[in-house]
Structure formats: structure tokens, C-alpha cells
Amino acid sequence: MQEIINRINNLSLESNEEEVGELLNELKNSLIQNPDVSKSILNANFINSVENWIQLDNVTLMCQDILDISLSHFKIADSDSFGIIELLLKSSPPIQRIAIRKLQTDCLAISAFVPKSTVLLLIKCLNSEHVNIGPATIKLLVECLREDLLNDADIIHQLSPSLDTTKTEALCRIYEVCVRIGIKNFTSFEKVQFIIDKCVSNLTSGSDVLLQLNLLDILQSLCLRDYGLSYLENKNVLQNLSRKIEDINEDPLSGLLLPGLMKFFGGVASLYPQKIFQNYSSLFDLLFNCILEDHPSLIYSALDTLGYLSKSDECKKSLDNDFGHKFVQVVEHVYQNIPNYPNDVKVRALLCLEQVFAPDDYEEMINNQITSICEKWCIGLFGPSKDFSTLLNICKTPFDDLSTAAFKLVKSLAIYSFGQEGIAKTGGFVEYLMSRKSGSTLELKQKKYEVIEILARSSIFDATLIAQFRKYIREGINFVEPMSEVSLESS
Structure with missing residues (x-):
């Protein structure tokens, strides 16, 4: 083994690729054959040698395999493991990626004792332009940046973005790390607040629209905590964004931000x-008008947003209370x-309507108030007779993504007695x-099966039909009806 390593280390950069590959x-x-020798090869000399050869097309995969196999025999908790990881993180991107992949496999287990030196190298990796390095480092840092490390001056200095020199992608990664750390608890939030302050400043005062769209997505996570929403309110972020929407006709840049603002x-x-x-x-009036006017550049994000803000029972109550007839008008327009x-917009529209009707939990008793609200919306879509003919025709479409989305809507309606009546x-x-011939994909068959499971518990259908539903369920999703054969006797 050592002889092979020495021969590899002694190869010159001009060596033949075939010779390198054989070694x-x-x-x-x-x-x-002998995993125990892994530790003997992972040292600075060998990693430098691999660094020379990993760029060669014919041996790249071989180099990666050797490092992967060697690292697989290491327990990341070993005292010398982080020294090896740091050697890899100081190398070229293909080798950095291998180190990050190893850390990802043990991320939760190692977070309590990752040393400061390793964390500093991971922060530097946020600047990488390689898609498998920069973004992958975010989750690692969120887990590894413990409260004691957030008190360290070197860590804070390395983490603090320089607005003049930091690229947009790296800036967003730093902000995302800090926001995700901030929503762990209020103590962590206080430690990274000065960086989140910079994020807010970039959003409310900056002119880079692409950066602002990314920051809207990042800062939305703060609202998962009450203190996060209070922070945004105290910083007048919501009011500032509201004004951007109100000034949309005067400021062309606000128009570019509108999809992100609606989602936020x-x-x-x-x-x-x-x-x-x-x-x-007024912001939601604008959202509704985008849908009613079928705004070509905003209809996608408008439908997604409408579904998202309708999905919880509390949202349904507030929509009915605050917007009443206007909301019925909007969902009716979408369906018609x-x-x-x-x-692709048809699929989005169906998924939007699915969330409009879907309860918080399909397994629990649905609140009478929610049932009453959803029945009112159902009548707006399908009329007092609850005629689902158009929905049935969409279910029958040969396009799998469309029919699957339609069955998701059927499921969200079927949970209610008025939906069962419509069916x-x-x-x-x-x-x-009930036809086993309908449904070509597993997902589509699954959705049909889930609808039938709901109907089998219904009191709307007679005993004969309930028995057929239960038989369908017993037979399973992938049951195939046997084909009857007719044999003809030759004369």
C-alpha cells in the first residue's frame, strides 16, 4: 500500500494519464480489500497529489471514489477527523464537495463538537460558485453554529458580509444562515440580529431587484416566530413593502418585485x-384583481399565493370574514x-382550489364553521346543484399532471358531505x-384510492355501493381485473 502511495506522490504533472489511472x-x-489503511493515506501529501490529478477527465471519478471510500471508514467524531476534513476543505472544489458530503451524513451528530477552525472554513465555502458547495454549506452551518461560536469574534467577523465585495449569491447564503439560526430561539436571534439588520436594509433601501426577491423569500421565514414578526413590524418592513405595492404604477421596479411581494x-x-x-x-385586493384580470405575468404566482393563504382553517375563516363575496368571486373565476x-396554469389553478377546500387534517372531525364556509364556496363554483361534470371531464383528461391535480381537488371536496353529494x-x-382502467400513473391511482377510502366512510351512498368501495380498498391500489377469455371450439 505505502509503495503505491509513494509512487503516486512521486508522479510529475507531466505523467501519463494512463499510468496515473492504473496506480x-x-x-x-x-x-x-483492507479498509484499515484509510487513515494512512489521508494526509497532506496524498491530498495534494490527488489535487493534481482530479482535474484530469479520465481519472476524476477514480480520485473521488478513493477519497469517498477512505472517508467512509472514518467516524467523524474521531479526534483527528476534523483535521482531515479541513485539509479537504482547503482544496479544490471537487475535493471540497467530498468533505461537505461527509459532514452532511453526520450533520446532526457532530454539531455539538465541530471545532471553530472547521466552521471558519465552511463559512468561506458559502462564497463558492459551485452549486454543490455553496448551497450545501447552508444547512451545515445552521446546525454547527452553536451559541458559543456565535460569541466568537473571528466567527462573527467571517460571517459578517461585506456589501462591497460579497457576491449576491454568497450574500443571500449568509443571510439565510443567519435567519435560520435566528428562528431557533430568541437568544440565537439576538446574536445574529445585526446581520439580519443588514438584510432588511438591503431589502427596503437597495435597488438590486434580484437580490430583493431572494431576500423576500429568506425573511419570510422569520415570521415562523412571533418575535420575528414583531421585529419586521418594528423595522417597518411590512409597511415599506406595502407602499411598494401601492406605488406599483409609478415605480416600474415595484412591478418586477410584485410576484415576490405576493408570495411574501x-x-x-x-x-x-x-x-x-x-x-x-389593499394588498389582497390587488392579488384578487390579478386573478380576475388574468394578468399574464402574474397569474402563476397569484394562483400559488391564493392557494397558500387559503390552506389553513384559520385562513379560511379570515378570508370569509374579511373578503366574503369578493373571495367567492375570485375562486369562481378560477374554476370557470x-x-x-x-x-401548466390549469394544474396550478386546480392545486390552488385543492388548498381552498382542503381541511387542516383529513382524519379529524371537520369544524361546522369550516364546512359551512366551504359549502358556500362550493356553491359558487359548481352551482346550487353541485354539478361536478366539468371536474369529471378534467379528471378524464389524458394528461397525467392535469388529471392528478383534478383528483387532488376531488379529494379535498370529498371529505365534506356536500362534496360527496356532488360526486x-x-x-x-x-x-x-371505480374503474380500474382509469389512472395510468401510480400517483393518479393513489389519489383515486384515497378518494374511495373517504367515500367508503360516507353516509351519502347506499349499502351496496359502500360494499363496492370497501371491496376496491381491500383489493388495493394496483389490483388488475382479470380478463375473461372466450375459447372457440374448432369444427
């Missing part, structure tokens, strides 16, 4: 519906225009549900 293959086979306020409203709907009702939308009254709907 590396010998080393790989030796590692597989939709996300915050899903957590604090009563407060946000009442204090910023599904045939006219492009295919029962619509000619051919039950027969289509």
Missing part, C-alpha cells in the same frame, strides 16, 4: 391571517377559466372512480 485503480482495490405577504398571512388581512387588505388556461349526483363520476 489509482490499484490503490482503490487495496482500500476495498401570502406566506405571512397564512401564519397570521387575521392581523395581515385586516391591516393590509380552467378550460381557457394553458396546461353522487354527477352522472358517471362514481363509475369512473
